[in-house]
Amino acid sequence: MNEKNTLLIESAFKEYYFNRFDLIHVPKRATEREFGYQKFNSGMTRHLVIKNDKELHLLLMKEVPSDVYCSNAYYAFPNLPMSEKDWKGADLIFDIDAKDLALPCRKDHTIFKCSSCNSSVIELQSQCSKCGSTKFETASVMCKNCISESKLEVTKLVDILTSDLNIKKDEIEVYFSGNEGFHIRVTNSDYEPLGSQERADLVDYIMFNGAIPESFGIKRQNNSKSSLPTLEEKGWRGRIAHKLFTSKSKTSKITKEIISSGYTAFQVQLEEIKKTMGVRVDPKVTMDIHRIFRLEGSINSKSGLSKIQCDNLDSFDPFSEACLLGDDNVQILADCPLQIKLKNKKFGPYKNEVVSLPKYAAVYMLCKGLGNAI
Amino acid sequence: MLKIGIKDLAKYPFLTEAGEYLANTGLSLEQLSHPDWKPIVEKAYGRIVVASSGQIYGSDLESLDNDSELLSFIVAIILLKSAGIATLIRRFSLAEARRSERFLQQDLWASRDKKNLELPLKIIQDLFAVTVSIDNDEFVIKVPDYLQRAVHFHEKEWKLVNRRVANGFVYLSAHETVRLIRAELGEYINGKIQSVNIQSIPQGFKQRVEDLVILAKKFSDTTYVSSEYPPCVKHGIEVLEKGENLPHSGRFLLATYLLSKGQTVDQIAPLFKNAPDYNERTTKYQLEHISGSSGSGTKYQCPSCEKLRSESLCFATSDCDGIINPIQFGKKRKNK
Numbered sequence: 001m002n003e004k005n006t007l008l009i010e011s012a013f014k015e016y017y018f019n020r021f022d023l024i025h026v027p028k029r030a031t032e033r034e035f036g037y038q039k040f041n042s043g044m045t046r047h048l049v050i051k052n053d054k055e056l057h058l059l060l061m062k063e064v065p066s067d068v069y070c071s072n073a074y075y076a077f078p079n080l081p082m083s084e085k086d087w088k089g090a091d092l093i094f095d096i097d098a099k100d101l102a103l104p105c106r107k108d109h110t111i112f113k114c115s116s117c118n119s120s121v122i123e124l125q126s127q128c129s130k131c132g133s134t135k136f137e138t139a140s141v142m143c144k145n146c147i148s149e150s151k152l153e154v155t156k157l158v159d160i161l162t163s164d165l166n167i168k169k170d171e172i173e174v175y176f177s178g179n180e181g182f183h184i185r186v187t188n189s190d191y192e193p194l195g196s197q198e199r200a201d202l203v204d205y206i207m208f209n210g211a212i213p214e215s216f217g218i219k220r221q222n223n224s225k226s227s228l229p230t231l232e233e234k235g236w237r238g239r240i241a242h243k244l245f246t247s248k249s250k251t252s253k254i255t256k257e258i259i260s261s262g263y264t265a266f267q268v269q270l271e272e273i274k275k276t277m278g279v280r281v282d283p284k285v286t287m288d289i290h291r292i293f294r295l296e297g298s299i300n301s302k303s304g305l306s307k308i309q310c311d312n313l314d315s316f317d318p319f320s321e322a323c324l325l326g327d328d329n330v331q332i333l334a335d336c337p338l339q340i341k342l343k344n345k346k347f348g349p350y351k352n353e354v355v356s357l358p359k360y361a362a363v364y365m366l367c368k369g370l371g372n373a374i
Numbered sequence: 375m376l377k378i379g380i381k382d383l384a385k386y387p388f389l390t391e392a393g394e395y396l397a398n399t400g401l402s403l404e405q406l407s408h409p410d411w412k413p414i415v416e417k418a419y420g421r422i423v424v425a426s427s428g429q430i431y432g433s434d435l436e437s438l439d440n441d442s443e444l445l446s447f448i449v450a451i452i453l454l455k456s457a458g459i460a461t462l463i464r465r466f467s468l469a470e471a472r473r474s475e476r477f478l479q480q481d482l483w484a485s486r487d488k489k490n491l492e493l494p495l496k497i498i499q500d501l502f503a504v505t506v507s508i509d510n511d512e513f514v515i516k517v518p519d520y521l522q523r524a525v526h527f528h529e530k531e532w533k534l535v536n537r538r539v540a541n542g543f544v545y546l547s548a549h550e551t552v553r554l555i556r557a558e559l560g561e562y563i564n565g566k567i568q569s570v571n572i573q574s575i576p577q578g579f580k581q582r583v584e585d586l587v588i589l590a591k592k593f594s595d596t597t598y599v600s601s602e603y604p605p606c607v608k609h610g611i612e613v614l615e616k617g618e619n620l621p622h623s624g625r626f627l628l629a630t631y632l633l634s635k636g637q638t639v640d641q642i643a644p645l646f647k648n649a650p651d652y653n654e655r656t657t658k659y660q661l662e663h664i665s666g667s668s669g670s671g672t673k674y675q676c677p678s679c680e681k682l683r684s685e686s687l688c689f690a691t692s693d694c695d696g697i698i699n700p701i702q703f704g705k706k707r708k709n710k
Contacts, residue, residue, distance in 0.1 A: 164540065164542075165539075165542055166517075166542025190518045191518050194518055194521060194522065200525075201524070201525055204534070204535055205539070208535060210536070212536055215537070233540075234539070234540035235539040236535060
């Protein structure tokens with residue numbers, strides 16, 4: 001990122017970190033966690049211990065990081081190198097990102113930026129019309145549909161966590177990630193000691209990966225003895241029963257149809273069910289027991305929006321509630337071929353033009369690579 | 375308070391109560407080496423020989439003397455400790471675990487009779503800190519407790535998604551419950567034997583201790599190990615050749631690795647001959663399953679270095695040269 005852009009963004013971030021102490025707190029059991037941060041155009045600083053809110057605020061003011069992270073893991077010695085930290089356990093974490101959901105709307109809000117001359121277009125071309133370069137980078141801007149689809153995944157996840165895994169609602173924290181999705185943190189002492197492999201199996205359960213027909217009563221041989229789950233059952237068996245039968249009166253007819261179609265057909269059906277009913281989380285995040293995860297209250301440098309907790313997921317609007325930077329006007333050179341809406345105000349489209357924008361909108365465009373400070 | 379009888383101790387001689395029972399009888403080590411007790415020493419020796427051959431020592435608790443069942447286990451431990459051969463101790467621990475597993479399963483099975491159920495559940499709770507409860511005729515354990523054990527099994531039916539799960543619990547049959555703790559039971563017995571201290575070997579035991587040393591020799595013959603194998607595979611082969619128990623995940627590594635190097639099921643199967651629980655038919659069936667020639671037709675891939683590290687099966691050396699899967703071993707070096 002060029003120096004002028006960095007200066008503008010840093011000043012906006014600093015203002016936020018200075019004014020919004022109320023939103024920025026260390027998580028529970030902070031002294032057992034590893035913290036890390038990144039500065040613009042610089043590498044990651046890790047293995048830090050931040051004991052309390054005061055120390056955190058001091059660091060944010062002093063360093064003005066582009067991104068701040070904190071481990072989901074608890075360590076005896078969080079400031080030592082990884083091999084000496086002495087891992088004690090970790091919160092369960094989940095990442096739901098709209099870009100992983102393969103939504104048809106993605107193409108409508110993805111901008112292609114020429115890697116060579118930086119000009120932006122909304123349709124992918126074989127070469128840049130301005131400079132002839134064939135290399136493009138992509139930037140995705142906000143989309144309501146992406147957010148509502150991500151919310152659906154969060155709802156599915158919370159249902160499995162509470163009903164199948166017996167995790168209490170007050171042990172589940174849902175956060176807007178600060179860009180295009182949600183982060184979920186579970187603090188439950190039963191699940192805390194699970195290692196990476198155990199978490200991988202748990203995430204397969206949540207995603208409905210690796211289910212075999214036998215588990216739902218369909219046998220490879222001797223198919224006449226097959227018996228499908230009932231509507232009264234819990235867990236995936238109950239969920240599958242509801243999906244297959246829809247109502248009790250149809251159970252016997254549909255059961256006969258499924259059994260006569262055979263094992264392979266049911267296997268295909270399970271695969272289809274997985275696509276709609278399995279929760280689409282990023283498995284790598286949940287499996288990683290040493291990850292440093294974006295700190296709540298901090299700003300995501302991919303967008304300039306904050307990672308904040310969603311108390312009411314249904315009504316949560318990230319483009320106003322997580323847009324917390326200052327609103328005094330700044331001038332930038334904007335090249336944003338799509339209209340964006342922040343804090344209920346519309347901006348753009350802009351075709352490489354100098355515009356005066358509230359700081360939060362200007363920073364959003366700069367973070368997305370759709371404008372430059374002047 | 376749960377009362378543990380001599381019959382229970384005959385089934386589960388590794389319980390702490392077994393020591394208390396012995397203390398109450400007033401029998402000393404010296405007394406046990408008296409010729410009168412020779413049948414017990416012979417029984418103990420037989421128990422080790424059966425275990426070393428990979429078989430499970432059969433006990434008919436209805437017709438046999440329960441005292442001799444318990445005493446022969448204790449004498450077997452003394453013989454094993456006196457001989458001091460780790461391979462024999464490991465084989466014995468595993469075989470005894472599998473012997474007790476049968477009883478545990480039977481006792482769990484009798485779930486309708488609450489009285490019988492208390493002991494197996496107490497054993498599982500005390501030894502492995504796992505709480506098993508009963509819901510109707512099924513056994514239920516907490517999801518995290520299940521995951522920590524089931525991840526060591528590669529069969530798809532053990533994946534959580536293929537289990538009945540509700541309200542934070544996994545539902546299991548008696549057989550599955552016991553299967554889940556098999557490895558820990560073996561480890562527990564092994565640990566118990568390791569912790570025993572023998573000051574001196576009683577005279578009456580000396581001959582059988584010497585016999586055990588001779589018996590152990592047949593497990594120490596090592597055969598050729600190719601230097602082209604990565605250290606994790608080498609380690610697995612060495613463990614098997616010593617006749618020691620290689621965990622399922624280690625066997626899976628060997629099978630998938632060697633299959634990926636073009637070896638056939640028939641070429642690989644003999645490698646497992648020395649395993650304490652070797653069964654030719656099962657081994658072939660499993661290898662065929664892994665190779666994809668039977669079962670679902672899925673050909674299983676060699677686990678990644680990361681996975682092996684998490685299973686404590688990685689023994690990386692500088693030769694590994696940053697590879698991420700054992701099958702890459704040696705390739706990088708050749709390209710240099």
